[in-house]
Amino acid sequence: MIPQEYIQEVVRRNDIEEVIGQYVQLRRRGRTATGLCPFHNEKTPSFVVYPDTQSFYCFGCGAAGDVINFVRKYNNLGYVEAVKQLAGRAGMPLPEEDDRESRARQRLLEINRCAARYFYENLNAKTPEAAMARRYWKEKRGLSDAAIRRFGLGYAPEDFGGLLHYLKRRGFSEEELETSGLVKRSAKGNLYDIFRHRVMVPIIDVRGAIIAFGGRVLDDSKPKYINSPETMVYHKSRTLFALNIAKKSKNRRYILCEGYMDVISMHEAGFDTAVCACGTALTPEQAKLLSEYADEVVLSYDSDEAGQKATERSLGILGSTTLKVSVLSYQGAKDPDEFIKKYGRERFEMLLNGTANPTEFQLKKSKAKYDLRSDDGRLSYIREAIEILTERGVSPTARDVYAGRLADETGVSKQAILSQLNGALQAAARRSYRKEQRDLSKEGIASDIRVPYTSSGESALGAANAARQLAVAMLQDPEQVPYVRARLDMSTVLVPEMQRALEAIFRCVDEHLPLNQTSLQQMLDEAAFRQLAHGQAYNHDIRLQRQDIDMYLDRLQTAKPISEQVKDMSDGQLESYFANLGKKKGARPAETDE
Structure with missing residues (x-):
């Protein structure tokens, strides 16, 4: 354990306003400083730093603590690791201590690093299996050797114990290997590799550490993908794949894709800000992370129904950030990778430069649902369109333009549509006010x-x-x-x-x-x-x-x-x-x- 005196001295030497100011843009207000909370999405600052007590508190999500807790939470560190980071910042020598949590994290990261080496070596082995995996990456996915090296891609052979024995020979215990999520224990009590006969994709965090893996079959058998479980170093809701590469780009327009393979293909085609969410859907934490590196996000999901639903979900989450959001719309291909292969990089770049805004996307999707030749269809479309136009982020000018388009599409006068839209806006304002009052009541002083x-x-x-x-x-x-x-x-x-x-x-x-x-x-x-x-x-x-x-x-x-x-x-x-x-x-x- 680190001595309490040492921890208190670390806090004394790291002024909380100065440290948090390196991560959050703060504005002084008398004896406090405020800014946008880094732990949840918001547009109005509710995050407050109190220099008098060397603490912070967010009135939106309840995040709180001292400078150690902030660094720990922001960087996803253990308590001792956060203390060490701040000690290093203050130039304080580290005390001699035996930190079990810190050592366990480092061992887990070392296991992942060794596993990545194992998968990469097996991809380049002189075996028929490895040759098949290389053909998948190079011929089916069209990747160069440089892209394979950049992403650390590999292959897990059809062997129930290959990785297990490889890691055991490097001194890792069975308990450590089970914790890593790379092996499982059978009903009979035997350990076995969970990734077998799959091409492998390491998941790397923004600091460059390998924290997990994704594995894909070489054909269309099920399950198509297997991913590492959550561990003490991998939290999928807070991780964006390829952000470690994208963050090096000078371009602040990021492309949000549906999966690892789309991202890798995008980078191969020269779009170096492509990333994707780890997990089944974009989370508020991932959106917040994205907003730290990007000014604009283009949603580039598949054109199928699942991709369109994912687009709608992501629009809802990204709408709570300060990011400019647009939606890629394309035809003639099921996903961006296929589009680039069929039509080329230049054509895809033209698509990117002409992406639709979220309102455009939602109105187009709504219109496709109804038969505008019928009165009922036109009325239903107008009702749904007005709901879309009352959402936050739609400017008065845009509402006027879209009201005119609705009038042309439905034959209903623009004045009638504007009148209904104004009524909906007033109702939305009343609902927003009531919600604000309820939220305020929950913060009773x-x-x-x-x-x-x-x-x-x-x-x-x-x-x-x-x-x-x-x-x-x-x-x-x-x-x-x-x-x-x-x-x-x-x-x-x-x-x-x-x-x-x-x-x-x-x-x-x-x-x-x-x-x-x-x-x-x-x-x-x-x-x-x-x-x-x-x-x-x-x-x-x-x-x-x-x-x-x-x-x-x-x-x-x-x-x-x-x-x-x-x-x-x-x-x-x-x-x-x-x-x-x-x-x-x-x-x-x-x-x-x-």
Whole structure:
């Protein structure tokens, strides 16, 4: 274990605003700095850095912590690895320590590196199998030797134990190999390779480490693809294939493809910003990652029904980013790879330069669903088109242009269409306002509560919030800890997360540790830590006084009968209990429900 003194010194030497400013564009607002959250998609900044407490909190997704937690979360590192990275930044020598998690990650990455070497060597072996695999890459996929080397492509022979024995000879244990996901254990207890008689594609992260593999059959047998399972180094929802290569390009227009093979073919044709999502569909995390490297994204999925559905899903996710998004539309080929092979690179580039915007794509798809020769078909098309035009991101000018096109296509006057469109926009604005108010209500500020609670439901909600406010008061002024501890009846703390948080605060004092987020996040699970971070963020500009502490202690005592009522409830039952209270008129659900 790394000594606590060392960890605290790492935090002291790495100013949180300065470190986060290297990843996020921050804007100073008085004593805080704000920016777009790097952990979820948003267009309005909800991510706040608090230099006073050397912490951060996102009011959108709840991400929170100190500088170590930020670096850990942003770079997908283990805790010790994040400490080491920040120590290196501060020029601090590393302490002698035995870190099991860090060593396990490094061993897993080494297994993957050795496996990639094994697959590459087998591709170039002098065997009929290898020759078949080489023909697949070179003749069927049209790849050059340079592309094969660039992507580290390989071949897994038809051998149940080839990779297993190769890795064992290099000193890896059976337990390590099972953890890697490259081998499995049969019902009889024997280990065997999961990739057999497949061409192999290594999945490499942005730092250049091999984190997983994808394997494809050489014919059309099923399953066509097998992919590595998730491991401690591979999280498919946060990984984009070929981003390690694409990020080197000066071009900020990225091409988002459907699969590995499309991406590799694109790069071979000279389109060096092609990437694809790992997993079955694009995720918000992948979209966020993409927005860090690209200004514009062109969706280049297959032309079949599955590809069109994937396009719609991706448009919805990318619509929450700042990226400019367009859709590639082509005919005469089932996918981009086939189109390039049939018509050439120049023709494909012309397509790219003439890509349709998302509104164009959705309207075209909607129009194809209806028979515009019938009144019912025209009305249905207009209704659906108006829903599309009311979405965020469609400018007033574009709405006017498309309203004119709808009028030409349906024979309905442009004025009538604009009138219906304006009504839909007003309704959408009302829905958006109500949603905004609901979201705001879920962020209730603890110091707002100034009136006594009388009914049992309000008493429970008030008591739950009071416990969190007591924790915040002690974080603001550690000298208040003995006062609170001597008067607090822990049985009146209704929320289990807050019980754990309060106990951690007392433990910090007992162990003479600094009472800050760095100490507490090592002691608490994520749910309990978020409760603390939430309260601290909301009170950052409010100094809780002794009279506030007395008020919260009184509130807990007032609600003591409620604590008897809920003491035997499970965490799930408690969550449901508070959720139901929050639905009652006059209750403030947000003050306990994160």
